[in-house]
Amino acid sequence: MKENVFVVTSGKGGVGKTTTTANLGVALARLGKQVALVDADIGLRNLDLVLGLEKRIVYDVVDLAEGRCQTRQALIKDKRLEGLYLMPAAQTKDKEAVTEAQMERVAERLSQEFDIVLIDCPAGIEHGFRNAIAGADEAIVVTMPEVAAIRDADRILGMLDDRRARLVVNRVRPEMVKSGDMLSVEDVKDILGREILGVVPDDEEIIDTTNRGQPVALDPARRLSGVYTVMARRLLGEAVDMAPVFSDGIWTKLRSLLVGQR
Amino acid sequence: MSNDVRAHEPVEVMQHVADTAAADTGVQETTAAGVSAATGRAIVITSGKGGVGKTTVTANLGTALADAGRKVVVVDADVGLRNLDVVMGLENRVRRHSLDVIEERCTLDEALVRDRARKTLSLLPAAQDREKDDMPLEGMQRLALELRRRFDIVLIDCPAGIEHGFRNAVVGAQEAIIVTTPEVSAVRDADRVAGLLPHDMPVKLIINRIRPHLVKKGTMLTIEDVLDILRLELIGVVPDDKDVIVATNRGAAVVDIAGSQTGAAFRRIAGRLLGEDIPIPVLQDRSPWLQRMISSMRRPRS
Numbered sequence: 001m002k003e004n005v006f007v008v009t010s011g012k013g014g015v016g017k018t019t020t021t022a023n024l025g026v027a028l029a030r031l032g033k034q035v036a037l038v039d040a041d042i043g044l045r046n047l048d049l050v051l052g053l054e055k056r057i058v059y060d061v062v063d064l065a066e067g068r069c070q071t072r073q074a075l076i077k078d079k080r081l082e083g084l085y086l087m088p089a090a091q092t093k094d095k096e097a098v099t100e101a102q103m104e105r106v107a108e109r110l111s112q113e114f115d116i117v118l119i120d121c122p123a124g125i126e127h128g129f130r131n132a133i134a135g136a137d138e139a140i141v142v143t144m145p146e147v148a149a150i151r152d153a154d155r156i157l158g159m160l161d162d163r164r165a166r167l168v169v170n171r172v173r174p175e176m177v178k179s180g181d182m183l184s185v186e187d188v189k190d191i192l193g194r195e196i197l198g199v200v201p202d203d204e205e206i207i208d209t210t211n212r213g214q215p216v217a218l219d220p221a222r223r224l225s226g227v228y229t230v231m232a233r234r235l236l237g238e239a240v241d242m243a244p245v246f247s248d249g250i251w252t253k254l255r256s257l258l259v260g261q262r
Numbered sequence: 263m264s265n266d267v268r269a270h271e272p273v274e275v276m277q278h279v280a281d282t283a284a285a286d287t288g289v290q291e292t293t294a295a296g297v298s299a300a301t302g303r304a305i306v307i308t309s310g311k312g313g314v315g316k317t318t319v320t321a322n323l324g325t326a327l328a329d330a331g332r333k334v335v336v337v338d339a340d341v342g343l344r345n346l347d348v349v350m351g352l353e354n355r356v357r358r359h360s361l362d363v364i365e366e367r368c369t370l371d372e373a374l375v376r377d378r379a380r381k382t383l384s385l386l387p388a389a390q391d392r393e394k395d396d397m398p399l400e401g402m403q404r405l406a407l408e409l410r411r412r413f414d415i416v417l418i419d420c421p422a423g424i425e426h427g428f429r430n431a432v433v434g435a436q437e438a439i440i441v442t443t444p445e446v447s448a449v450r451d452a453d454r455v456a457g458l459l460p461h462d463m464p465v466k467l468i469i470n471r472i473r474p475h476l477v478k479k480g481t482m483l484t485i486e487d488v489l490d491i492l493r494l495e496l497i498g499v500v501p502d503d504k505d506v507i508v509a510t511n512r513g514a515a516v517v518d519i520a521g522s523q524t525g526a527a528f529r530r531i532a533g534r535l536l537g538e539d540i541p542i543p544v545l546q547d548r549s550p551w552l553q554r555m556i557s558s559m560r561r562p563r564s
Contacts, residue, residue: 012313013422014311015312015313018447043423044311044423046311046451049446049447091454122423123311123313123422123423124342124394124421124422124423125393126395146507147348148317148510151343151348155342173507176504176508181511182511204473208476208482210445210446
């Protein structure tokens with residue numbers, strides 16, 4: 001049995017689940033892996049937009065769950081990158097259109113065909129959340145150094161049963177941590193008591209690339225691209241340290257960038 | 263899973279739920295002898311996408327409206343993932359919640375939490391250890407009506423998504439404010455939510471987290487872009503500001519931070535909501551690639 005299905009979840013919305021799913025997926029594919037990204041946010045899908053694949057949707061995960069198409073038909077191949085596929089969510093149906101058992105079967109099928117399956121979970125803890133986690137072996141909990149996001153992450157961690165869960169601390173603003181206006185990554189780790197998979201600085205690059213449907217991880221020259229590569233390698237079990245990237249590279253650059261804007 | 267709503271046509275279902283709830287419970291908006299009329303305005307703050315600022319808008323708008331002399335209650339409808347109490351700095355005062363009231367374990371007065379600084383501002387917290395499906399639509403509607411009897415303004419902070427929690431937050435409201443950010447995914451979700459609200463409900467739009475320098479660079483949607491896609495009445499534009507993060511983490515209102523642009527924006531929105539004529543600043547033109555994106559998202563409206 002492969003243990004290669006990860007749900008990307010958070011509790012609170014808008015902390016960066018979809019952005020993390022897209023960029024981690026791209027980074028994994030760039031490392032030569034076969035990757036399937038599943039949008040489980042039925043009715044409010046966005047992973048297709050973030051990947052720039054919205055115009056190519058024919059079938060979706062609800063069609064597959066209900067047997068109206070084959071697995072391959074519901075998967076959209078990303079033409080920019082070998083090995084990256086999207087399974088879009090349905091936009092017109094409500095989340096109760098799919099059952100947990102159906103989602104489990106979808107995850108199981110993808111698990112056999114791909115090296116890594118990432119499931120982008122909807123916000124909240126309702127039916128859509130239970131669907132998204134049903135077929136997952138492990139969880140990646142995305143949070144931000146902010147009280148509300150951490151509280152919701154804590155609540156989610158209690159709902160993942162015995163799944164292993166690792167944290168992505170997103171949108172860290174180093175200058176605010178320094179001035180004491182933001183919790184540090186260490187604080188977040190201490191409060192939630194879980195292992196850190198990745199740390200992503202807050203960067204305006206994300207807004208632009210997301211709006212354009214060009215994930216930042218596609219372009220190695222982008223500031224954040226390396227952050228997702230490190231995250232991907234850690235997910236694959238490599239012992240890569242996160243710290244050097246921050247202290248020597250992006251961290252310093254980002255700080256000067258932010259200070260320069262004042 | 264909820265048994266009460268099978269949403270194939272969500273708008274009709276909402277309307278149906280509203281009608282049956284009123285019939286079943288005998289809840290009427292007219293005045294009975296000895297009971298004050300439900301004259302308050304119940305406004306749901308919603309968005310579809312999470313993290314666009316619903317809770318921040320609810321807290322700050324509530325604060326600004328209380329300062330404008332209104333009696334205000336802010337209602338957290340995010341059962342299981344409540345945050346309005348933290349954002350308002352009232353989490354240590356929470357004893358009871360809305361489900362306790364609905365399930366008759368306490369009175370409404372026992373569940374309401376009075377704001378520290380403002381006597382005319384109250385919070386009705388959500389249950390944290392329960393599920394959204396536990397909250398009956400009828401109960402929520404009755405509760406909203408009772409709140410409209412006691413308060414001038416009832417602001418309901420809706421959970422993210424479009425499931426049962428969303429329907430619960432909307433069922434007792436007569437007006438809606440949709441919060442979005444100038445990002446393609448937030449605008450898409452806002453459009454979806456606008457279509458799920460009852461069609462006779464007046465809807466206003468707040469565009470949150472505008473970063474003027476990004477708009478100028480052409481990497482962020484402009485206000486005009488967002489309005490072109492959504493075709494909703496704009497009631498305010500709120501600049502992105504780290505004041506909000508600082509205030510939120512401290513449980514303070516950004517409207518209380520002297521000189522904060524964001525705080526000033528919320529005060530103007532409160533004024534507009536009360537019918538004052540306060541102009542909204544206009545920003546610049548869009549870049550060519552966004553023009554293409556907008557044309558592809560825009561669709562004809564009747």
